[in-house]
Amino acid sequence: MYTKEIEITLAQTAKDLLQRLEQQKLLNNADETMEALRRVIAYNDWRYYVQSDPVLSDYEYDQLFAWLKKLEAENPHLVSADSPTQRVAKGLTKEFPTVQHLVPMLSLENSYNADDLIDWDRKAREAAGLPEIEYCIEPKFDGASISLIYENDMLTRGATRGDGVAGEDITTNIRQIRSIPLSAGFSKYGIHQIEIRGEVLINKNTFKAFNEKRIAENQPPLANPRNAASGSLRMVDPNEVAKRGLEAFLYHMSYHTMERGKEEPDAIKTHSGTLDLLSTLGFRSPAKEKKVVKGVQAVIDYCLWFEQERDNLPYEIDGMVIKVNDYALQDKLGMTTHHPRWAIAYKFKARQATSKLRTVEFQVGRTGSITPVAKIDPVHIGGVTVSSISLFNEEVIREKDLKLGDTVLVERAGDVIPYIVKSVADLRNGAEKDIVFPTHCPVCKDKLFKPEGESVWRCININCEAQVVERMIHFVSKDAMDIKSFGESNVRKFYSLGLMHDIPGIYQLDFDKIGELEGFGKKSLSNLQSAIAQSKTQPLHRLIFGLGIRYVGETTAKTLANAVSNIMDLQHFSEEQILALEDIGPKVAGSIKQFFSNKDNIHMLQQLAALGVNMENTKSSAAASGGLSGQTFLFTGTLAKLKRSDAEEMVEQQGGKILSGVSSKLNYLIVGEDAGSKLEKAKKINTIRILTEDEFLEMVKGDNNG
Ligand code: IVH
Numbered sequence: 001m002y003t004k005e006i007e008i009t010l011a012q013t014a015k016d017l018l019q020r021l022e023q024q025k026l027l028n029n030a031d032e033t034m035e036a037l038r039r040v041i042a043y044n045d046w047r048y049y050v051q052s053d054p055v056l057s058d059y060e061y062d063q064l065f066a067w068l069k070k071l072e073a074e075n076p077h078l079v080s081a082d083s084p085t086q087r088v089a090k091g092l093t094k095e096f097p098t099v100q101h102l103v104p105m106l107s108l109e110n111s112y113n114a115d116d117l118i119d120w121d122r123k124a125r126e127a128a129g130l131p132e133i134e135y136c137i138e139p140k141f142d143g144a145s146i147s148l149i150y151e152n153d154m155l156t157r158g159a160t161r162g163d164g165v166a167g168e169d170i171t172t173n174i175r176q177i178r179s180i181p182l183s184a185g186f187s188k189y190g191i192h193q194i195e196i197r198g199e200v201l202i203n204k205n206t207f208k209a210f211n212e213k214r215i216a217e218n219q220p221p222l223a224n225p226r227n228a229a230s231g232s233l234r235m236v237d238p239n240e241v242a243k244r245g246l247e248a249f250l251y252h253m254s255y256h257t258m259e260r261g262k263e264e265p266d267a268i269k270t271h272s273g274t275l276d277l278l279s280t281l282g283f284r285s286p287a288k289e290k291k292v293v294k295g296v297q298a299v300i301d302y303c304l305w306f307e308q309e310r311d312n313l314p315y316e317i318d319g320m321v322i323k324v325n326d327y328a329l330q331d332k333l334g335m336t337t338h339h340p341r342w343a344i345a346y347k348f349k350a351r352q353a354t355s356k357l358r359t360v361e362f363q364v365g366r367t368g369s370i371t372p373v374a375k376i377d378p379v380h381i382g383g384v385t386v387s388s389i390s391l392f393n394e395e396v397i398r399e400k401d402l403k404l405g406d407t408v409l410v411e412r413a414g415d416v417i418p419y420i421v422k423s424v425a426d427l428r429n430g431a432e433k434d435i436v437f438p439t440h441c442p443v444c445k446d447k448l449f450k451p452e453g454e455s456v457w458r459c460i461n462i463n464c465e466a467q468v469v470e471r472m473i474h475f476v477s478k479d480a481m482d483i484k485s486f487g488e489s490n491v492r493k494f495y496s497l498g499l500m501h502d503i504p505g506i507y508q509l510d511f512d513k514i515g516e517l518e519g520f521g522k523k524s525l526s527n528l529q530s531a532i533a534q535s536k537t538q539p540l541h542r543l544i545f546g547l548g549i550r551y552v553g554e555t556t557a558k559t560l561a562n563a564v565s566n567i568m569d570l571q572h573f574s575e576e577q578i579l580a581l582e583d584i585g586p587k588v589a590g591s592i593k594q595f596f597s598n599k600d601n602i603h604m605l606q607q608l609a610a611l612g613v614n615m616e617n618t619k620s621s622a623a624a625s626g627g628l629s630g631q632t633f634l635f636t637g638t639l640a641k642l643k644r645s646d647a648e649e650m651v652e653q654q655g656g657k658i659l660s661g662v663s664s665k666l667n668y669l670i671v672g673e674d675a676g677s678k679l680e681k682a683k684k685i686n687t688i689r690i691l692t693e694d695e696f697l698e699m700v701k702g703d704n705n706g
Contacts, residue, residue: 002043002282010043011055018060021067030075034083037068041084042181042282049179049247050284052681053661058636058672059644081154082183087175089238096168096234099157101147102195102255105164106335108321108345114300117322120344121296124324127333127341132295133324136272137302138286140319140345141249143201144230146174148250151193153183160233170233176242180250184281190262196278198250198285202228203314205680206245216553218369218456220392223419224411225316245676247315250283251275270325292325303346310348314684319347352411353379353386354424357404360391360435362442366470367550368459370448372397372437374408374420381412389418393455394437401425403432441466462600468502469495471548475503479554480546481538484531485524493517503547504607507532540567540617543608549595551588559584560592562694567605567615570596582640582673628700629655632665636679637672639693647693650700662688670696 002010013036020026026033044061048054056064065084072079079086111117124133145161158174159167174180177200186194202210202225210228211221222228232244253274258264267277272292279287291302303320310317324330324342333341355376363371371390378387389410391397400422402408407427412418440447441459443466448457459467469491476486483506494500497517500509509532515525544567545557552560559581564570570592578589595601609615633651635644635658642650647670648658659666662681669682669690682688691699 002046002280007043010040014040014044014056014060014064017064017067021063030071031078034068034071034075034078037064037071038080038083041065041068042082042183045084045178046181046282048677050282052677054678055660057644057660058638058678062638082181084182087178087182087242089172089175092236093172093238094236096160096170098162098166099159099169100166101159101162101164102149105145105147105161105167105197105254106338106340107164108343109339110319110345110347112347117300117303117344117346118296121299124333124341128329130329133329134292134294134326135299136270136275136290136292136323136325137299137306137320138251138275138290138323139306139313139317140321140347141199141201141251142226142316142318143199143249144226144233145197146170146200146233146248147195147197147254148174148180149193149195150184150186153185153187155180155182155184160230168234172238173233173235173241176238177246177248179284180248181282184283186281187259189265189267189277190259191256191268192259193255193257194253195255196250196283197252197254198248198283200229200233200246200248201225201315202232202245203247203680204316205314205683209680210244212553216551218393218454220396220455221417223421245680248284250278250285251321253278269327271323271327271330272325307348317348319345321345349382351382352409352421353381354407354409355379355386357402357406357408357420357423359404360397362438364441364443364459364464364466364470366467366474366548368441368462368464368467370438370441370457370459372435374402376408376410379410381410381418384412386410386412386418389420391420394457395455397435397437402435403428404435405432472500472503472506474548475546476506476535477546479542480548481535481542483535485527486531490528502604504604504611507536507608507611507613536611536613538614540564540614543567543613543615547595547601550591552592556584556588558692558695561617562692562698565617568602568609571602627655631656631667632659633657633668633670634659634662634666634678635670635672637675639670639672641693641697647696654700668696 017033017036017040027036041061041064044054044056054061068083069085072083072085109120111120121133125131147159147161147167148155149157155171155175157169158171158180159169161167175182204225207222207225207228214221222231228244229246232241232246235241253268256268267273272290275285275287275290278285293299293302299322303322306320322344324333330340330342335341355378357374357376359375361373361375363373365371371392372394374389374391376387376389378385391402400420402420402423406423408423409421410418411421437457438448441461441464444459444461444464446459446461446464449460450457461467472491472495473488475481476483476491486506494509494514499513500506511525511529514520514528539561541554541558541561544560545552545554560570563581573593573596575589575593578584578592579586584592605615628651633648633656635647639647651658662669662678662685664685664687666682666685666688669678669688670693671679671690672693679690682690
């Protein structure tokens with residue numbers, strides 16, 4: 001529970017501890033020091049994971065954490081169950097035993113429009129015998145429901161919903177979610193035992209990054225954040241759970257007992273009071289998102305307003321929940337066999353629809369991967385028309401038991417790409433046909449291969465036309481060489497007209513001929529010409545990424561660019577040398593080595609060099625401006641080369657300023673290993689430049705010189 005005074009005290013304690021750490025000086029004794037460390041770390045966890053505004057730098061946090069671990073190792077009898085070190089779990093979970101909920105977890109009745117709500121409100125008013133009811137409205141989180149038990153302030157159990165009566169004991173995994181406090185001061189309110197409910201979520205950005213990684217590794221992406229959250233909660237390795245970046249909102253008190261002789265505090269006489277209390281006790285609850293209103297019209301207004309905000313939220317919600325605010329009135333209204341009468345869900349417009357699966361096309365990617373793409377009768381979902389849906393690989397077709405002619409359920413959640421949830425087998429009439437996966441490349445007709453342990457079929461003919469074209473499309477794309485106004489359609493057009501046949505051809509186009517094509521006026525021709533010319537000076541990492549080397553994403557491309565002074569240096573790197581670079585594993589290293597060992601690829605690079613494309617690792621442009629004065633910086637994650645404090649000093653010596661959190665005031669975020677929420681937050685503010693440690697070093701070196 002953090003009042004302003006306590007926050008100030010804790011911030012001071014944090015400073016004091018950091019100073020003492022340098023002098024290796026305890027407070028009065030180890031016991032007291034450990035208690036202070038636990039409190040400061042838990043406080044920073046709350047600031048970081050609940051408030052998104054940490055008070056300690058990651059480096060300071062790590063130092064205090066390490067100190068606590070050291071003291072605990074020296075004083076094992078003083079380790080408490082709610083110590084932040086105790087989140088870290090050892091070993092795999094063998095099973096998730098079934099456990100009974102203290103109170104069955106009911107589901108909510110659904111409503112879909114204003115009339116449904118008006119109806120529900122009328123019934124509630126009649127049952128209550130009141131002219132008007134006070135409601136609390138909050139988002140309906142679209143994740144996996146959980147229930148937590150705290151006893152004597154300690155988190156003693158975390159469970160899944162299960163069938164509502166009994167769920168699975170997932171306490172170890174729940175402890176990996178850093179926004180869930182391991183202990184909370186319920187006893188200050190006289191509460192002895194409490195069961196609280198909530199929802200575990202994966203935020204949209206974390207989910208997107210997670211799926212991008214899966215796709216890069218040729219694994220089918222997970223369908224939506226909800227599935228990702230519920231899947232994550234049941235993983236057997238708690239350390240993997242910790243890496244998923246799960247978040248939790250707690251929104252319901254289902255059961256509680258008071259300490260003997262204690263009166264129930266006013267704070268928990270209403271639902272809105274409970275949300276505030278949970279928030280005060282360090283939980284993430286919809287305390288800020290909630291709204292308390294009187295009468296049904298205000299309910300409708302808030303639901304409609306929030307629906308518009310839906311896509312601006314960092315997490316998925318699928319509706320709103322309206323609850324009678326006063327607990328005494330909730331009790332009076334009671335429940336039916338399925339639902340409480342005092343609450344209702346207002347569901348937003350569906351992002352699901354059914355359609356017919358007509359055909360499956362097999363597309364060849366730039367690395368030769370064969371992707372089945374379902375063509376369905378166009379359907380409208382959430383404001384867009386969907387007619388084409390990637391099925392990723394053969395296994396997905398089999399798992400979902402898809403057949404041509406099937407009625408399929410299609411979902412498109414928020415920014416998530418549309419996907420087929422399932423086929424509706426009940427609606428089959430016998431005319432459906434099996435989907436036959438090709439044995440040969442649909443474009444070059446070469447035989448397809450599926451390497452051991454992989455789920456994707458491939459055409460391994462690197463001269464396959466489809467691959468050649470896809471590679472060019474990738475090369476000119478925004479994240480690669482960013483040749484504006486080129487685009488996929490021009491690549492296809494120029495290729496099919498024989499105006500270019502490979503990547504170097506992009507720089508040898510005959511503009512006279514293009515000028516004769518329909519749709520190319522003087523202006524568009526000169527735009528294209530200058531965009532192509534400009535791309536020759538793109539930084540090296542864009543060229544490397546643009547080459548489309550298998551498994552080499554933007555980050556790896558940057559790592560490679562930073563490791564050389566000219567791209568040709570990579571020819572001479574051994575696989576071991578590549579492996580030694582940051583975050584590059586054997587699979588990636590093997591692919592890079594293979595690319596630069598191939599004579600055709602080297603020849604292509606020589607051609608590009610001769611055509612004037614930049615092959616050098618040039619200094620970052622910020623370096624040229626000289627001096628960091630007026631610029632703000634923040635470091636996150638573990639730096640490989642510099643000590644955090646040295647890096648910060650370098651910034652300050654050159655007139656720059658270190659900020660403590662990510663905000664629109666920040667100019668540069670320097671990202672080390674295992675960067676977490678700060679990076680996520682920074683990505684959302686497009687004025688922040690995100691640099692690697694090497695890029696930062698380049699930049700300050702440049703400033704020293706200039
Ligand atoms: S209240 C007895 N509040 O929706 C009422 N539920 O069908 C307990 N949910 O299983 C639930 N956001 O998983 C409540 N703000 C919210 C919610 C919420 C999501 C889920 C929950 C529940 C389902 C109800």
